[in-house]
Amino acid sequence: MGRKQKHPEHATESQRLMNELMDEVVALWTAEDEPELKTVAEEVEISPAKLRKLLITAAKRDHTPYFSSTTADAVLRMSREGKSVKEIQETLGLSYTSVQGYLPHKSVYGLDTMSSECERIKLFRARRKAVFDLHDHLFLPDASLYLWKAIIAFQSYPFHTSGRGSREGVKFTYEVSKSTTGGGRRYEGEQVEGYGNEMWIIKDGQKSEKSISRSTVDLALKNACEKEIKGPKALGIPGAGSYLYPMFVRFGVINNNNSSVE
Numbered sequence: 001m002g003r004k005q006k007h008p009e010h011a012t013e014s015q016r017l018m019n020e021l022m023d024e025v026v027a028l029w030t031a032e033d034e035p036e037l038k039t040v041a042e043e044v045e046i047s048p049a050k051l052r053k054l055l056i057t058a059a060k061r062d063h064t065p066y067f068s069s070t071t072a073d074a075v076l077r078m079s080r081e082g083k084s085v086k087e088i089q090e091t092l093g094l095s096y097t098s099v100q101g102y103l104p105h106k107s108v109y110g111l112d113t114m115s116s117e118c119e120r121i122k123l124f125r126a127r128r129k130a131v132f133d134l135h136d137h138l139f140l141p142d143a144s145l146y147l148w149k150a151i152i153a154f155q156s157y158p159f160h161t162s163g164r165g166s167r168e169g170v171k172f173t174y175e176v177s178k179s180t181t182g183g184g185r186r187y188e189g190e191q192v193e194g195y196g197n198e199m200w201i202i203k204d205g206q207k208s209e210k211s212i213s214r215s216t217v218d219l220a221l222k223n224a225c226e227k228e229i230k231g232p233k234a235l236g237i238p239g240a241g242s243y244l245y246p247m248f249v250r251f252g253v254i255n256n257n258n259s260s261v262e
Contacts, residue, residue, distance in 0.1 A: 017115060018108040022058040024121040029055060029066055031125075037067070044124045046117055049101050057104040075102035127153045131251050138253065139225065144218045145190050150251050151217065152176050152195055159246045162232055172243060173202045177211070187214050201243055212240045220244045221253065229254045 028044065029035050029051075041048040055067040056076070071092065078088045088099050108114070130146075130153035137146040156173050163169035177196030187197035197214035200207050220235045229235060232245035248254040 014108040014111055014114070017111060017118065018105070019061075021114050021118050021121075022054055022061065024118055024125070025051065025054045026058050026062070026066060028121055028125060031128075044117075044121050046120070053101055053103075053105060056102065060104040072102045075099055079103060127157070130154070134251055134253070142190070143225075144214075144221060145192070147217065147221055147251070147253070148192055148195075148197075148214055151199065151247065152192060154247070154250070157250075159243070159250065161242045161246060169246075170203060174199045174243070175202060175207065189214075189218075212243065216240050217244065220248070224248055224253050 028040060032040065037048045037052055041051040044051075052067055052072070056072065058064075059066045071094070074092060075088055075094075078091065083091070085096060085099050085103075088094065089096060092099075127150075130150040134143070134146040134150045137143050151174075155176055158171055158173060160171050161169040176199045179191070179194055179196050191197070198211035199214075199217075200211050202208070216237055217240075220237045220241065223229070223234070223236045227234070229245075229248075232241040235241040235245060235248075237244060245254070
């Protein structure tokens with residue numbers, strides 16, 4: 001008889017997490033009209049090779065092809081025909097590691113790794129939904145509410161200011177106040193449960209002393225929807241404009257051609 005597992009619940013939890021991770025990856029991949037491996041992988045901060053292997057593993061589980069390429073299809077076809085990894089290497093001229101990258105996972109990997117990757121994908125999907133919701137409400141009376149929800153969703157996301165001339169932009173993140181902290185800026189509009197009405201810019205790990213109020217963000221939104229915006233200054237918000245501008249571009253409030261969203 002084989003040795004009894006000390007913690008059989010670990011295997012069950014690992015498989016549950018792997019299935020959850022594959023579900024998240026499939027939902028992410030199939031939500032795109034023409035998904036690109038590198039682009040999607042960069043958005044969720046995992047390697048393209050890992051994303052591809054997860055899609056291939058999910059395809060085996062679901063009996064549904066999610067990812068296809070000339071090399072992937074050839075490796076999988078030869079594997080189904082009973083060819084060994086070495087035979088596939090010799091036929092296709094690939095390394096051992098490359099061949100393994102196109103084959104489904106035979107076993108699950110670290111609990112912590114799977115859990116963190118699941119959370120990153122869930123966060124990305126939540127952020128994308130916040131942007132879609134904002135677009136749906138952009139020219140409606142409640143646009144400022146959905147903009148603030150998007151801002152809340154993108155906390156910790158790395159933005160960059162535009163820079164000037166040959167000077168590169170500055171990397172920054174931000175933090176939105178919590179409603180439980182007390183005090184803070186007064187705001188007459190609809191509140192987002194659990195959050196206050198100001199945000200602090202964070203650069204080099206240092207939190208700014210002065211916050212940007214939600215009223216200031218609303219004014220920037222009004223300007224962005226009413227006129228052509230060619231740069232941070234055009235938002236008409238001295239100081240805060242350099243930070244709100246890249247955020248508005250990312251959210252689609254200002255398009256890539258620096259003009260208002262139609």
